Amino acid sequence: MRFRIRESSAASLCLAAVIARILYGMAIDMPEMYNSGWIAVLLGGVLALPAAFAAAKMRACSDRQAPMALLAGQAPALARVLAAVLALSAAVDAALAVDAIAGSAGYVALDNVAMIYLLLPQLALCAWGLALNGDAIGNSARICNRILACVFALFALCEAPDMCPAWLTPILGPGIPDLFDGALRAAGWLSLPVGLFLLAEPDEHPSGGMRPVAVVALGCAVGAALMLVHGMMLPPLVDAQAPSRYFLLDTVLTNGRTSLSLQLPKMIVWFISLFLRMLFGGFTCTLALQAALPKLPRLACAALVVGAVGAMAISGFPSPQMAAALGRWLYAAQAGVALAAMAGLILTRKGGAAHA
Amino acid sequence: MRKGALAACLAALMLLLSGCSELDQVENLAFVVLMGVDSTEDGGIEVTVQVPKIAGSRGEESSGSSGEMVFAASGGTFAEAMSALKWIVPRRLDLSQIELIIVSEALASDARWLEVMSDMMRTSRLYTAARLAVCDGDVQVFIRAEKPLIGTRISDELTAMFESYTAEGLVPDTSFADIYYKSISAYSDPVAVYAVPAPGGDAQAEAAPAAAIVPGDPATPEVATEQQTRFLGAAVFRDGRMVGTLDGRTLLYCKLLRGKAQAFAFQYGGQTVSLATLGAPSVSVDTGADPARIRVELHLSVLPNNEQGQYPGLDAALEAALMDAVEACKALGAEPFQFAEVAARGFATLDEWIGYGWRQRFLDSAVEIDVQLKSENL
Structure with missing residues (x-):
């Protein structure tokens, strides 16, 4: 049985992963956005929407199969190259997620925990998720999304008295050039679902053709709302000199206000969302690898992905600095894949029509 | 196939449960409720902690008759003082339950205070949402004088007291992290709780009148109480150091x-x-x-x-x-x-x-x- 995920499951998984990516990316990887991260997320959403529209259009044109499968039938070489790009970017993102989980575990436990101990349970979870296949991961994400939304609403209610909307000003924070830089990276995170939507199979009962757009738009809205809440909980730390990841995690997970009783549920929400982000990266990578190398056996495919993610994570390659540096190119990679796939489909169809 | 799956599950369990090797029993932990930070004469940092006794310990040295122990250690920096403290405290220090951090006025007014706060923010599992109070005088004396009044959990008593004072508008409702964040931000200046020992209130005094809660505050009434410490008014910070008090x-x-x-x-x-x-x-x-x-x-x-x-x-x-x-x-x-x-x-x-x-x-x-x-x- 091959790896597969249906569109509805992919949508739930994408939503969870994108929101987790935005929160972690803006709050931990890019503290220089200060309290204007929400604007960068909204601008990023505007940039990511065309890629989502392209994915939606391709899904609408790909009757009863994944757009990448359709492209593989018409232009196999292009499909393989694009799938390889998707696999690489997803593997890097999964490794970054693994590093984020390890960093968070280190923050919570903060003892001399070797990376290998932090890594093995994650890789075991990733392998287990892959063994269960995409729909199981997507459906679990759907359940988690609903629970996490309720828990988050509880946090917001409990912490609302401490929020200070005035800390969102000056509204443009670090300035327009920095905001555009942040928007570019946010667009990369928001366009991550495009890859999975190119690889996902249609539902038995398709519900409209705009699901990729809805996921990106909703992810953008929720991500921006989370950044707004984060901004109201913490003044811009303009004199913080090279804040460590430990310090930044503290600003997100306790920020000097969260009571002890709320910290445990907050940690649970945080870790579940990071695990879903890792599973999203791992599964997208597996699916893309399967599309790039169709003859690769399922077990080898899963082992290759888990091994590659583990190797990248343990090599020290993923770090907040690396995440920030790669963030600039992620949007180009994802949007480029969507554009190339669309161009490939159009050209092969035109060629086919002219030939006929 | 099933044997293979079982073996894989057991192997996974071995890996997943390896975290239990780091297990800490509650009895082996020293939960810090009060932490004091002071400067020493040689320019170092002294850290004092008050740890409630989890069970009646007859043989252990205690600072008083009630169920708490006080430990102090000093070092060149906050981190060094904490390292020294870990040697002194016979259990593993747990800073996640701190209710109140007390800093001496001398240290809070010093240019090093911001650096000490940064060190504290970097300290693992230090509960940064704890309240911060600036204490007039010696922090160690102050902490030794701080006794639980009701119940067995001093943290409850402190919480109740601060909630009451905050409701009356007598102390600010700010946490340690709040003070730090505002110190490195670009908005209004932070204020912390200001605390003084009762006049003549050493550790042995039983009932002393609180003649001056905040020095020079004419609005403060004279009261008789067994409390040997007072929390009233505010310490005002600017650029990461204390610049004065408000009654x-x-x-x-x-x-x-x-x-x-x-x-x-x-x-x-x-x-x-x-x-x-x-x-x-x-x-x-x-x-x-x-x-x-x-x-x-x-x-x-x-x-x-x-x-x-x-x-x-x-x-x-x-x-x-x-x-x-x-x-x-x-x-x-x-x-x-x-x-x-x-x-x-x-x-x-x-x-x-x-x-x-x-x-x-x-x-x-x-x-x-x-x-x-x-x-x-x-």
Whole structure:
């Protein structure tokens, strides 16, 4: 049985992963956005929407199969190259997620925990998720999304008295050039679902053709709302000199206000969302690898992905600095894949029509 | 196939449960409830912690008859002092349950305080949402004098006490992390709880009158209590160091200007008038003017428990009292009223806002306070 995920499951998984990516990316990887991260997320959403529209259009044109499968039938070489790009970017993102989980575990436990101990349970979870296949991961994400939304609403209610909307000003924070830089990276995170939507199979009962757009738009809205809440909980730390990841995690997970009783549920929400982000990266990578190398056996495919993610994570390659540096190119990679796939489909169809 | 799956599951369990090897029994942990930070004569840092006894320990040395132990250690930096403390405390230190962090006035007023705060923020599992109090005098003496009054959990007693004082407007409701974040931000200056030992209140004293809760505060009544420590008023910080204190009454006015919901009593014409805030004050800051103009419109209700009749001139008296609070803070060179948060709205970017030089603008500003009174009837 091959790896597969249906569109509805992919949508739930994408939503969870994108929101987790935005929160972690803006709050931990890019503290220089200060309290204007929400604007960068909204601008990023505007940039990511065309890629989502392209994915939606391709899904609408790909009757009863994944757009990448359709492209593989018409232009196999292009499909393989694009799938390889998707696999690489997803593997890097999964490794970054693994590093984020390890960093968070280190923050919570903060003892001399070797990376290998932090890594093995994650890789075991990733392998287990892959063994269960995409729909199981997507459906679990759907359940988690609903629970996490309720828990988050509880946090917001409990912490609302401490929020200070005035800390969102000056509204443009670090300035327009920095905001555009942040928007570019946010667009990369928001366009991550495009890859999975190119690889996902249609539902038995398709519900409209705009699901990729809805996921990106909703992810953008929720991500921006989370950044707004984060901004109201913490003044811009303009004199913080090279804040460590430990310090930044503290600003997100306790920020000097969260009571002890709320910290445990907050940690649970945080870790579940990071695990879903890792599973999203791992599964997208597996699916893309399967599309790039169709003859690769399922077990080898899963082992290759888990091994590659583990190797990248343990090599020290993923770090907040690396995440920030790669963030600039992620949007180009994802949007480029969507554009190339669309161009490939159009050209092969035109060629086919002219030939006929 | 099934055997293989079982073996894989067992192997996975082995890996997943390996975290249990780091298991800590509660009995082996020393839960710190109070932490004190002080400077030493040789320029080092002294850390004092109060740890409640989890069970009756007959053989163990205790600082007093009640169930707590006090340990102290010093080092060149906060991190070194903490390392030394770990040697001294016979259990594993757990800082995640800290209720109150107390720093000496000497250290809080020192330029090193911001660096010490940064070190504390980096300390693993130190509960940064704990309250911060600045203590007049020796921190270790203060902590030894701090006794639980009720129940077995001192943290509950401290929480209840601070909630009560905060509701009365006598202490600020700020955490350690709040102070630190505001110290490295670009808005209003932070305030912390100010604490003093009772006059003549050493560890052996049983009942001493609290003659002066905050030195020089005429509004503080004389009371008799077994408490040997006092938490009242506020320590004001600027640029990461303490620059002065506000007595309980000035802090109350400061909180009114900050928009805190508050009911309070005001002495006017030989009478005590009960008042309460009616919503947040309307604050406007004209940053285009030179000097900057700050206007505050504060709505207060005269509560129904007052004697019937009008209080002519009460609004002017309140305005004068509030202006005195503003002038007191200006004299300290600090702005704890959150006017900065309002003023920052007029700027597009943080660079522009920082370039404006808010603090000096505030010190030179023209402040206008307008109190509107409304009588409440049942």
